[in-house]
Amino acid sequence: MTVFHSSTDWRFWHPWVLAALLSFATAAALAHGVSDADKGFLEGTTGVQILPFLYLGAKHMVTGYDHLLFLCGVIFFLYRMKDIGLYVTLFAVGHSTTLLMGVINGWHINAYLVDTIIGLSIVYRAFDNLGGFKTMFGVQPNKKASVLIFGFIHGLGLATKLQDFSLSREGLVPNMIAFNVGVEIGQLLALGMILVVMRYWRSTASFARHVVASNVVLMTAGFVLAGFQFTGFLSQ
Numbered sequence: 001m002t003v004f005h006s007s008t009d010w011r012f013w014h015p016w017v018l019a020a021l022l023s024f025a026t027a028a029a030l031a032h033g034v035s036d037a038d039k040g041f042l043e044g045t046t047g048v049q050i051l052p053f054l055y056l057g058a059k060h061m062v063t064g065y066d067h068l069l070f071l072c073g074v075i076f077f078l079y080r081m082k083d084i085g086l087y088v089t090l091f092a093v094g095h096s097t098t099l100l101m102g103v104i105n106g107w108h109i110n111a112y113l114v115d116t117i118i119g120l121s122i123v124y125r126a127f128d129n130l131g132g133f134k135t136m137f138g139v140q141p142n143k144k145a146s147v148l149i150f151g152f153i154h155g156l157g158l159a160t161k162l163q164d165f166s167l168s169r170e171g172l173v174p175n176m177i178a179f180n181v182g183v184e185i186g187q188l189l190a191l192g193m194i195l196v197v198m199r200y201w202r203s204t205a206s207f208a209r210h211v212v213a214s215n216v217v218l219m220t221a222g223f224v225l226a227g228f229q230f231t232g233f234l235s236q
Helices: 009-014 015-031 036-044 050-063 063-077 081-105 111-129 132-137 143-162 172-202 210-233
Strands: none
Touching: 015 036, 036 050, 036 063, 050 172, 063 081, 063 172, 063 210, 081 143, 081 172, 111 132, 111 143, 111 210
16 A cells, blocks of 8 residues: 555644654663563573563563564554464564574674664554555565564564573573563564554544554654664764
8 A cells, every 4th residue: 555645644743743752762762671670580590480481571572662663563554364463473483583593592783783773674664554665766675574574683682682681591492482482472462452453443534544644653753763772872
């Protein structure tokens, strides 16, 4: 669906929306970290701890606004459950692969740079929703491939955070598998809530009127998140 050229929705843009967006995006920039309490548990635990790591994984995804914003962009124009399931599975495969391999193999990548790309993945998704690539460049990137690739990057985001802690090697593999399963459970829970809201919204006349404005908000949130993280990288 190409809507990039449309300007009719701009009359619905209000200053309070921008203010709320900036506050939300700032919270998103901070949400990808790990709380002090969780950090203490991660660094203090030894051996196999399946249930705690399962819980922490689900908690991360449900409060991981960067992941949720990206998922909102992915499913924005998906109506059939088969299509939603395919795209979410691609994201989960990418996310799971780099999360597990990054922690277990000790990949050391600058967290600020990874999170900058995660912010730009949200921008990419919203720009694609607006038909920007087709309109401005005359090409349409493969949507499935992009979701998988950005899934890899989102997985690296948490892997880099977890490597900042002194994780015990004892029980690391089963603990990371449990954490990853928790992430996917959290993703399903969050996705379910998003779909309920999206299904209701799509049944109203408001959806068609606000397609452009909604994706512009999504793009701006991605830019703010990316800018926040890149500033952190420059200030190291």
